[in-house]
Amino acid sequence: MTSNQEVSLEFFPPKTEAGRVKLVEQTLPALAPLAPEYCSVTYGAGGSTRETTVGVVDGLQREGQDVAPHLSFGADDEAAMAALLERYREMGISRLVALRGDIPSGMGGGGHLVHANELVDFIRRHSGDHFSIAVAAYPEIHPQAKSYETDIFYLKQKLDAGADKAITQFFFNVDSYFYFLDRCQAAGIEQPIHPGIMPIVNFTNLERFAGSCGAEIPRWIRQRVAGFGDDQESVRKFGIEVVTQICATLQESGAPGVHFYTMNQVEPTLTIAANLGLIDTP
Numbered sequence: 243m244t245s246n247q248e249v250s251l252e253f254f255p256p257k258t259e260a261g262r263v264k265l266v267e268q269t270l271p272a273l274a275p276l277a278p279e280y281c282s283v284t285y286g287a288g289g290s291t292r293e294t295t296v297g298v299v300d301g302l303q304r305e306g307q308d309v310a311p312h313l314s315f316g317a318d319d320e321a322a323m324a325a326l327l328e329r330y331r332e333m334g335i336s337r338l339v340a341l342r343g344d345i346p347s348g349m350g351g352g353g354h355l356v357h358a359n360e361l362v363d364f365i366r367r368h369s370g371d372h373f374s375i376a377v378a379a380y381p382e383i384h385p386q387a388k389s390y391e392t393d394i395f396y397l398k399q400k401l402d403a404g405a406d407k408a409i410t411q412f413f414f415n416v417d418s419y420f421y422f423l424d425r426c427q428a429a430g431i432e433q434p435i436h437p438g439i440m441p442i443v444n445f446t447n448l449e450r451f452a453g454s455c456g457a458e459i460p461r462w463i464r465q466r467v468a469g470f471g472d473d474q475e476s477v478r479k480f481g482i483e484v485v486t487q488i489c490a491t492l493q494e495s496g497a498p499g500v501h502f503y504t505m506n507q508v509e510p511t512l513t514i515a516a517n518l519g520l521i522d523t524p
């Protein structure tokens with residue numbers, strides 16, 4: 243990235259204390275050569291990871307990182323959300339990623355979800371301008387969106403509510419991102435929309451995940467991976483090549499930066515970053 247293109251890293255909170263220690267003491271230092279602008283930490287829908295998310299946020303921050311916790315209302319009321327915001331402010335956190343989240347499987351679909359624009363509005367009413375807020379955007383459109391246009395309408399609504407930027411769902415079709423940027427611009431959106439980049443780690447898991455979040459894996463990628471059969475090393479090399487090319491195209495086009503969905507893995511993100519000239523050696 244050029245000096246005005248930022249790199250950020252996303253982690254999820256490991257379930258165990260040993261996993262948290264590994265993330266903070268091994269994974270983070272191994273990725274430090276990328277000099278991330280900030281690290282973000284996901285939040286389990288319904289508050290299921292509240293304490294593990296806060297624990298990882300705290301651990302990363304103690305290592306000197308600027309950290310952006312993700313958060314969503316889930317089943318929480320405004321008092322619980324206010325308490326979490328105050329906790330983060332006391333910890334010295336100044337960035338957030340505000341989301342609606344999804345109803346966790348097993349909740350029977352009965353939970354009430356609060357849209358991200360309402361959360362952004364609540365954060366601004368509660369905390370003023372203390373936090374810089376990012377929201378989610380979907381170049382291939384959110385799976386529950388009524389239409390392409392309404393999804394952009396609601397993206398604008400959450401940005402207008404006071405968010406500073408958007409981070410996209412991952413995509414493998416760069417044209418979908420560029421087209422989305424054009425449509426957002428036409429809709430009057432001025433905030434930066436940072437591309438979210440998913441390194442290809444485990445293709446079976448990726449296909450499942452892509453299916454549920456409405457991200458398309460192009461046929462040519464699926465065909466190529468199928469051709470490698472059980473040869474995981476070839477899948478890995480191909481995945482690195484494909485995602486490096488996507489990032490290079492974004493870099494050249496002047497994208498505001500890249501947000502890596504690291505999946506708490508070092509090697510793919512580090513190798514892609516090295517290929518892009520973002521660090522000296524992987």
Ligand code: FAD
Pocket residue numbers: 283284285286287312313339340341342343344356357358359377378379384385386387388392393396397400409410411412438455
């Ligand atoms: P919203 O912006 O509320 O949109 C959800 C849907 O409702 C869309 O179809 C939209 O068109 C529509 N909509 C939006 N506003 C309104 C409105 N006011 N009235 C009616 N319809 C509306 N999930 C997690 O559980 N934890 C995480 O940490 C997490 N991190 C993420 C980070 C990024 C960068 C991204 C892209 C996604 C992340 N997700 C996470 C997934 C996200 O929670 C899901 O995609 C969820 O289904 C939508 O969240 P949202 O904030 O985009 O919702």
